[in-house]
Amino acid sequence: MEQNINPATYREIVFFTGAGMSAESGVPTYRGKGGIWGSYSIDEYACQEAFDRNPEKVLGFHEKRRKSVLDCQPHEGHSVVAVLPNAKVVTQNIDGMHQRAGSKDVIELHGSLWRLRCQSCGFRKEDLAESYETTRCDCGDRLRPDIIWFGDMLDAVVMSKASQAIRNCDLFVSIGTSGTVWPAAGFPDLAKQSGAYCIEINPEPSGASEYDRVIVGNAGEVLPELFSES
Ligand code: APR
Numbered sequence: 001m002e003q004n005i006n007p008a009t010y011r012e013i014v015f016f017t018g019a020g021m022s023a024e025s026g027v028p029t030y031r032g033k034g035g036i037w038g039s040y041s042i043d044e045y046a047c048q049e050a051f052d053r054n055p056e057k058v059l060g061f062h063e064k065r066r067k068s069v070l071d072c073q074p075h076e077g078h079s080v081v082a083v084l085p086n087a088k089v090v091t092q093n094i095d096g097m098h099q100r101a102g103s104k105d106v107i108e109l110h111g112s113l114w115r116l117r118c119q120s121c122g123f124r125k126e127d128l129a130e131s132y133e134t135t136r137c138d139c140g141d142r143l144r145p146d147i148i149w150f151g152d153m154l155d156a157v158v159m160s161k162a163s164q165a166i167r168n169c170d171l172f173v174s175i176g177t178s179g180t181v182w183p184a185a186g187f188p189d190l191a192k193q194s195g196a197y198c199i200e201i202n203p204e205p206s207g208a209s210e211y212d213r214v215i216v217g218n219a220g221e222v223l224p225e226l227f228s229e230s
Contacts, residue, residue: 005171005199005226013087014169016187017219020176020202022097024220026072031178032204047150055142059135062145066113067130074101077175077223084227088169090162092177092184094147107162109154109184115146154183163190172196175219179206201226 007013019029030036037046040061044050051058078101081087089098089106094113098106116125118137124146127133135143148154166172172191179185188210191198200211201222215222 004228006229007084007086007171007227010086010169010171010197012165012169013084013171013173014165014191014196015081015087015089015091016166016172016174016177016184016191017089017091017093017098018175018177018179018184019093021077021091021219022072022093022095023176024075024077024218025097027069027093027095027097029176031180042150048144048152051144051149055135055144059132059145062113062147063131069095069097069113070130072097074098075220077219077221078103080223080227088165090165090187092181107158107165109148109158109162111145111147111155113145113147116143117146118143159183162187166190166196167194169194169196172198173201174199174206174211175201175223177202177206179208 023029028034028036045058045061074097078097081089081098082102089103091098091106091108092110094108094110096112096114114126114128116127116132116135118139118141120141121137121139123137125143137143166187167190169191172188174188188198188208192210198211199213199215200206201215201217201219203216203218205214205216215226
């Protein structure tokens with residue numbers, strides 16, 4: 001590759017990832033060819049109103065996603081990110097792939113497929129099984145997937161942790177996001193304004209002007225090469 005990155009020359013690296021990061025593992029992206037929102041309507045599966053109308057249908061959709069994600073494995077790109085001691089991951093992904101690859105410092109902006117949350121008392125429950133153990137809280141109300149659906153507010157604490165990590169980093173690597181969903185879409189600009197060197201890795205780059213370097217390619221191929229020592 002034209003110019004490899006030596007991670008030791010950076011104080012703190014933030015990998016900002018979207019669905020494209022997991023594409024080579026077999027997890028479908030949301031938009032574009034084969035995208036989830038091409039087959040499933042957001043109004044029926046990915047908003048609070050849908051859950052209120054038909055919780056079983058929405059839970060069934062998320063159970064199906066859990067099962068399909070468990071059939072997928074993290075790829076080499078996830079491993080490259082996971083072994084860097086000075087790296088944080090800020091991800092829009094809910095699939096838990098970074099953690100399965102061994103990343104310890106993962107900020108999940110849009111929640112997780114592997115957690116449920118009580119709508120009434122706010123209790124959060126980790127549930128890593130293919131099928132939900134229970135979808136009832138001890139308080140009696142329903143548990144819903146602890147995911148940021150369309151129309152939901154992002155968790156303020158998570159958002160603040162993510163912004164802080166991005167403000168502090170000196171290398172920002174955006175991977176596999178269309179950059180269409182806010183507020184995450186504003187992170188490349190925040191990184192640039194904060195003085196980080198900004199790289200985008202995507203087979204179909206976003207066209208955003210913040211990036212100092214754009215690498216056209218797939219995460220699983222580009223990352224191992226970009227961070228290799230030779
Ligand atoms: N490597 C890198 N990037 C890839 C790869 C790959 N192998 N394959 C596809 N991509 C890129 C696509 O070109 C596209 O730019 O990944 C991006 C996926 O875009 P989206 O499907 O829009 O996913 P994302 O940006 O993560 O969506 C943001 O939208 O629906 C919500 O909450 C959901 O977190 C999600 C958010």
